[in-house]
Amino acid sequence: MTEEIERKFLVEGNGWRGLASAVYFCQGYLSTIKERTVRVRVCDTQAWLTIKSTNQGITRTEFEYSIPVEDAQHMLRYMVEQPVIEKYRYHIRLNNLVWEVDEFLGANQGLIVAEVELSHANQQIVLPDWIGQEVSDDPRYYNSNLVSLPFTLW
Amino acid sequence: MTEEIERKFLVEGNGWRGLASAVYFCQGYLSTIKERTVRVRVCDTQAWLTIKSTNQGITRTEFEYSIPVEDAQHMLRYMVEQPVIEKYRYHIRLNNLVWEVDEFLGANQGLIVAEVELSHANQQIVLPDWIGQEVSDDPRYYNSNLVSLPFTLW
Numbered sequence: 420m421t422e423e424i425e426r427k428f429l430v431e432g433n434g435w436r437g438l439a440s441a442v443y444f445c446q447g448y449l450s451t452i453k454e455r456t457v458r459v460r461v462c463d464t465q466a467w468l469t470i471k472s473t474n475q476g477i478t479r480t481e482f483e484y485s486i487p488v489e490d491a492q493h494m495l496r497y498m499v500e501q502p503v504i505e506k507y508r509y510h511i512r513l514n515n516l517v518w519e520v521d522e523f524l525g526a527n528q529g530l531i532v533a534e535v536e537l538s539h540a541n542q543q544i545v546l547p548d549w550i551g552q553e554v555s556d557d558p559r560y561y562n563s564n565l566v567s568l569p570f571t572l573w
Numbered sequence: 574m575t576e577e578i579e580r581k582f583l584v585e586g587n588g589w590r591g592l593a594s595a596v597y598f599c600q601g602y603l604s605t606i607k608e609r610t611v612r613v614r615v616c617d618t619q620a621w622l623t624i625k626s627t628n629q630g631i632t633r634t635e636f637e638y639s640i641p642v643e644d645a646q647h648m649l650r651y652m653v654e655q656p657v658i659e660k661y662r663y664h665i666r667l668n669n670l671v672w673e674v675d676e677f678l679g680a681n682q683g684l685i686v687a688e689v690e691l692s693h694a695n696q697q698i699v700l701p702d703w704i705g706q707e708v709s710d711d712p713r714y715y716n717s718n719l720v721s722l723p724f725t726l727w
Binding site for chain 2: 420449450452454455457468470472480482484486489490493494497498
């Protein structure tokens with residue numbers, strides 16, 4: 420079990436490009452109810468099942484287990500809610516923080532967000548100049564909600 | 574991934590008692606929607622996360638992963654739908670079949686069902702005399718549905 424404290428922002432401009440290489444993620448949800456999510460994610464030759472609790476502010480409890488890629492592929496194809504979420508992720512290290520920039524594809528094409536994990540909820544952070552509006556509290560940007568209402572339909 | 578072909582019956586009388594010893598199971602659901610269930614189960618010092626697809630007749634696809642007991646205990650306490658399902662399970666071997674008799678406790682006290690796993694959907698089986706009405710097709714008896722509508726409330 421880990422506790423995840425994250426803030427999420429929109430990304431503005433292209434100043435972040437070139438700071439890291441892209442990794443392709445495909446993920447889907449076995450459950451998207453607001454009390455908890457159950458996510459299946461495939462990245463290259465690895466796959467995980469991840470269970471997250473409800474947000475308490477910007478904090479969530481998370482359990483993550485590695486599973487066989489073939490199992491995950493079957494779940495993504497036949498069992499999860501459609502459409503699946505596809506995105507490129509970029510890990511960008513700046514000022515002792517790791518920013519995860521997600522550039523969405525498919526039904527969420529055009530959406531680019533950046534998440535940063537904090538060690539405590541009130542941690543002060545330096546925002547890079549390509550960071551725009553904070554959307555930590557906006558449930559439309561939860562990946563689980565981008566399944567039922569993808570960005571291209573907003 | 575395994576494919577599970579099971580038939581389920583009510584149990585009549587006590588002719589099955591004494592044929593196997595009881596093992597205590599505690600389980601709960603992270604998802605109980607009809608398209609798929611995500612179950613957390615603890616039995617003694619072991620725990621599993623199990624994902625099952627919709628029933629296609631008496632057949633379901635199932636994925637099961639061993640997880641740390643402490644993780645499962647946390648999920649059962651804080652994350653699953655309440656109430657949890659508690660039951661004693663008895664594995665009874667008869668005529669080359671394994672019958673799983675579930676004697677429910679708590680909110681489902683009074684309910685006793687027997688399940689048998691088949692190698693194909695049309696397999697002929699010998700029913701022990703303590704086997705009563707078949708309930709394979711009755712969704713009220715799905716463990717996942719015994720959470721929202723426990724047997725004592727029927």
